[in-house]
Amino acid sequence: MGKTLIEIKRELDANVGKRISIKANGGRRKTVERSGFLEETYPSVFIIKLDEQQNSFERVSYSYADILTETVELTVFDDENPLVSV
Known part of the structure; x- marks a missing residue:
């Protein structure tokens, strides 16, 4: 079942201040990974x-x-352990 924009926002609101890893589409078959x-x-x-x-x-x-x-994949970490993937 797909998530809605409101559900995504609520999930991120609950994780403000936590470590996060991003995998984003950089265009032209490029993937950008940041933390x-x-x-x-x-x-x-x-x-x-x-x-x-x-x-x-x-x-x-x-x-x-x-x-x-x-277009963007997020992983939220809690004390260096993956907590949730958005």
């Missing part, structure tokens, strides 16, 4: 603060529709 912390959620987007050692920029944002359409 950081779920910093904030807004009505249409969520913000991830990226690890400074791995990335040249601090933050990235995605919409909940990116998760719904499977």
Whole structure:
């Protein structure tokens, strides 16, 4: 059964501040993998603060529709153990 945008937002709201791993479609058959912390959620987007050692920029944002359409795959970690995949 598919999730709705509201369910995705609620799930992310509950995990603000936790470690997160992102696998995103970078276009032209490229996949981008990043990690950081779920910093904030807004009505249409969520913000991830990226690890400074791995990335040249601090933050990235995605919409909940990116998760719904499977353009972005998220894994939330709780003390370095996978907690939930969104």
